[in-house]
Amino acid sequence: MKKLKNKRLFLxxxxxxxxxxxxxFDGTLDFLNYVKSINGKYMFLTNNSSKSVEKYVEKLEGLxxxxxxxxxxxxxxxxxxxxxxxxxxxxxxxxxxxxxxxQLKNSGINVVDTLQDDIDCLVIGFDTELTFQKLEDACxxxxxxxxxxxxxxxxxxxxxxxxxxxxxxxxxxLYRATKRRPVFIGKPEPAMALLAIEKSGFTPEETLxxxxxxxxxxxxxxxxxxSTALVLSGExxxxxxxxxxxxxxxxxxxxxxxxxxxxx
Numbered sequence: 001m002k003k004l005k006n007k008r009l010f011l012x013x014x015x016x017x018x019x020x021x022x023x024x025f026d027g028t029l030d031f032l033n034y035v036k037s038i039n040g041k042y043m044f045l046t047n048n049s050s051k052s053v054e055k056y057v058e059k060l061e062g063l064x065x066x067x068x069x070x071x072x073x074x075x076x077x078x079x080x081x082x083x084x085x086x087x088x089x090x091x092x093x094x095x096x097x098x099x100x101x102x103q104l105k106n107s108g109i110n111v112v113d114t115l116q117d118d119i120d121c122l123v124i125g126f127d128t129e130l131t132f133q134k135l136e137d138a139c140x141x142x143x144x145x146x147x148x149x150x151x152x153x154x155x156x157x158x159x160x161x162x163x164x165x166x167x168x169x170x171x172x173x174l175y176r177a178t179k180r181r182p183v184f185i186g187k188p189e190p191a192m193a194l195l196a197i198e199k200s201g202f203t204p205e206e207t208l209x210x211x212x213x214x215x216x217x218x219x220x221x222x223x224x225x226x227s228t229a230l231v232l233s234g235e236x237x238x239x240x241x242x243x244x245x246x247x248x249x250x251x252x253x254x255x256x257x258x259x260x261x262x263x264x
């Protein structure tokens with residue numbers, strides 16, 4: 001645990017790590033206050049592209065967590081950077097929530113959400129407003145051969161009653177129909193973690209990635225060359241750890257357990 005005590009920057013997943021739906025996990029506020037007390041910093045990294053950063057700020061404030069837009073980095077943010085670099089001025093079909101499409105538009109992306117002849121790329125996010133029309137449009141575009149990008153590969157998103165299909169599951173459904181797979185942008189790719197570290201001013205050695213998914217959160221940390229801590233409050237189980245080739249540096253039952261370990 002000595003290695004854990006040296007950490008000052010904590011990159012936190014949200015769903016399944018610090019809350020589920022509108023229920024904040026016990027120990028979350030204690031953990032965040034501890035980070036402040038050591039002059040550290042926490043940043044929220046989420047693959048959930050269904051909400052805008054503004055909505056996340058509102059959500060956390062409603063849960064009693066003080067946060068600003070600068071404390072977040074989402075898979076949508078990473079996707080915007082990717083699109084500007086690789087598809088400047090190209091026409092993008094945005095498959096996702098209204099908030100997802102609005103963020104792309106606000107970032108200067110040429111976004112449409114209706115089928116057109118000159119679309120260059122299909123971009124899919126976690127869509128809590130999914131319709132069959134979107135699925136049909138996506139199949140038509142993929143059969144045309146347009147480029148294909150997805151914000152994140154998560155199979156499920158946790159809720160208070162269990163799980164719902166996330167972006168990765170929808171992409172798998174589209175693969176069954178079209179035999180096309182996307183380029184995934186968010187975790188486990190290292191970009192989100194590396195950009196957050198650069199933004200924070202801390203070093204990789206001072207950084208800990210905390211999350212509840214091995215194949216996204218922990219893999220992202222490993223790919224970025226930083227320490228990782230898996231919490232068992234969300235999707236992953238100890239059986240998953242045993243079966244996975246990606247191993248976290250630390251395993252805790254919850255964010256409260258991490259707080260207790262740091263405090264001691």
